[in-house]
Amino acid sequence: MKVTIYGSGYVGLVTGACLAEVGNHVLCVDIDPDKIARLEQGEIPIHEPGLDALVADNIAAGRLAFTLDPAEGVRHGLFQFIAVGTPPDEDGSADLSHVLAVARTIAEHLDDYRIVVNKSTVPVGTADQVRTVMADTLAQRGAPVDFDVVSNPEFLKEGAAIDDFMKPDRIIIGTDNPRTAELMRALYAPFNRNHDRVMIMDIRSAELTKYAANAMLATKISFMNELANLAEKLGADIEHVRQGMGSDPRIGYHFIYPGCGYGGSCFPKDVKALEHTARQVGFPARLLAAVEAVNHHQKTRLFDKIHAHFNGDLQGRTIALWGLAFKPNTDDMREASSRTLMEALWAAGVHVRAHDPVAMEECTRLYGSRPDLTLCQDHETALLGADALVIVTEWHVFRSPDFDLIRRRLKTPTLFDGRNLYDPQYLEDLGFAYYAIGRGR
Numbered sequence: 001m002k003v004t005i006y007g008s009g010y011v012g013l014v015t016g017a018c019l020a021e022v023g024n025h026v027l028c029v030d031i032d033p034d035k036i037a038r039l040e041q042g043e044i045p046i047h048e049p050g051l052d053a054l055v056a057d058n059i060a061a062g063r064l065a066f067t068l069d070p071a072e073g074v075r076h077g078l079f080q081f082i083a084v085g086t087p088p089d090e091d092g093s094a095d096l097s098h099v100l101a102v103a104r105t106i107a108e109h110l111d112d113y114r115i116v117v118n119k120s121t122v123p124v125g126t127a128d129q130v131r132t133v134m135a136d137t138l139a140q141r142g143a144p145v146d147f148d149v150v151s152n153p154e155f156l157k158e159g160a161a162i163d164d165f166m167k168p169d170r171i172i173i174g175t176d177n178p179r180t181a182e183l184m185r186a187l188y189a190p191f192n193r194n195h196d197r198v199m200i201m202d203i204r205s206a207e208l209t210k211y212a213a214n215a216m217l218a219t220k221i222s223f224m225n226e227l228a229n230l231a232e233k234l235g236a237d238i239e240h241v242r243q244g245m246g247s248d249p250r251i252g253y254h255f256i257y258p259g260c261g262y263g264g265s266c267f268p269k270d271v272k273a274l275e276h277t278a279r280q281v282g283f284p285a286r287l288l289a290a291v292e293a294v295n296h297h298q299k300t301r302l303f304d305k306i307h308a309h310f311n312g313d314l315q316g317r318t319i320a321l322w323g324l325a326f327k328p329n330t331d332d333m334r335e336a337s338s339r340t341l342m343e344a345l346w347a348a349g350v351h352v353r354a355h356d357p358v359a360m361e362e363c364t365r366l367y368g369s370r371p372d373l374t375l376c377q378d379h380e381t382a383l384l385g386a387d388a389l390v391i392v393t394e395w396h397v398f399r400s401p402d403f404d405l406i407r408r409r410l411k412t413p414t415l416f417d418g419r420n421l422y423d424p425q426y427l428e429d430l431g432f433a434y435y436a437i438g439r440g441r
């Protein structure tokens with residue numbers, strides 16, 4: 001089948017490469033000439049395990065191509081995927097200008113039936129807006145061409161996106177046209193493992209499912225973070241509590257890890273956007289507001305612990321920081337807890353010696369070179385001359401470090417662990433002042 005994808009960012013590229021991998025002919029359209037030129041050379045602008053090889057293989061096989069020309073894009077695919085960004089506006093609502101601009105562009109070139117598939121995360125009602133924009137544009141052109149609009153939200157996790165696309169838990173398709181539903185089913189048939197993963201529903205339910213899933217996951221995390229803070233006050237260990245809770249299959253072990261807050265481009269943005277949508281329809285979503293507020297507070301917990309440990313005497317100190325990305329296996333630092341922490345440390349006059357296996361370039365892009373930040377080539381070098389070590393991202397390489405070396409390199413053996421990686425008793429026996437989340441102190 002022939003597929004066109006507008007937007008060669010994270011979602012667009014993964015979708016394009018995976019649809020090509022199963023035999024479709026995919027054309028990716030973007031407005032950034034530099035990006036397209038680099039992609040044609042097989043250069044991937046984002047860090048996602050396995051994506052480079054998948055893109056390169058499919059370009060070589062002639063199933064994946066890139067263009068700046070939207071007219072070529074509209075001619076190419078029966079399926080026209082919109083996978084452009086929806087950044088948050090000032091008020092938390094999703095900015096739909098890119099999505100609607102693509103809809104207009106498609107309609108400007110449309111001369112035959114096409115299925116327009118919304119892959120971007122968009123508020124409920126966006127498919128209707130896409131339809132209206134396209135219908136208006138076609139009316140202005142005097143071109144009565146038939147088209148359908150489908151909602152097909154993505155559920156990719158950064159760092160595991162290829163696997164998530166190739167082996168999905170579910171494929172949500174929102175459409176009001178049974179014939180379109182069958183065509184979408186056929187497109188996704190190669191991704192049904194063991195049983196049918198496709199769920200057909202009305203468009204608004206599909207749009208809401210995406211936000212509902214992310215909001216539920218964010219709620220689980222904020223719930224656990226709230227409990228972790230309470231456990232500290234009560235002298236309980238949240239890790240025991242987590243295991244005791246997770247063993248109930250109705251609760252489960254997934255996404256109940258307390259820590260220094262959730263980040264990334266999805267949870268913070270989607271919780272805010274859903275809350276905004278709720279307010280717009282006169283329904284104050286109290287739980288969502290609380291999820292967001294708890295997370296905001298959670299990102300300040302590490303700094304508060306550091307501040308308390310040093311009795312507020314932070315000016316001129318050095319802190320070693322392990323992990324900059326919002327989670328392992330990505331270089332993404334959007335809404336990362338490391339940023340809240342570093343910014344608070346800098347404001348208190350602290351020098352940060354940081355290491356991240358892949359996000360250091362991104363850190364330089366965000367903060368430039370500054371006198372109170374040293375990016376170190378490995379995590380052990382970051383320790384040199386530091387008063388304490390703070391861990392923000394649970395990269396594998398931090399899970400079993402050389403504690404002797406840490407003790408020798410730090411001025412005092414003090415460790416703040418934002419991801420509960422170690423056994424508090426073991427660390428205390430080694431002579432560390434060890435602070436975790438929800439585990440005593």
Ligand code: UGA
Pocket residue numbers: 121154155156157158159214217221254255256257258259260261262263264265266267326327
């Ligand atoms: C999230 C969802 O998990 C995907 O299903 C969804 O498709 C995606 O958003 C999206 O909307 O595009 P992602 O943002 O890549 O994926 O990352 P997650 O693995 O969900 O982690 C989000 C944050 O939650 C990270 O900062 C992580 O450290 C934190 N987290 C996760 C916890 O603090 N505790 C947990 O138990 C799990």
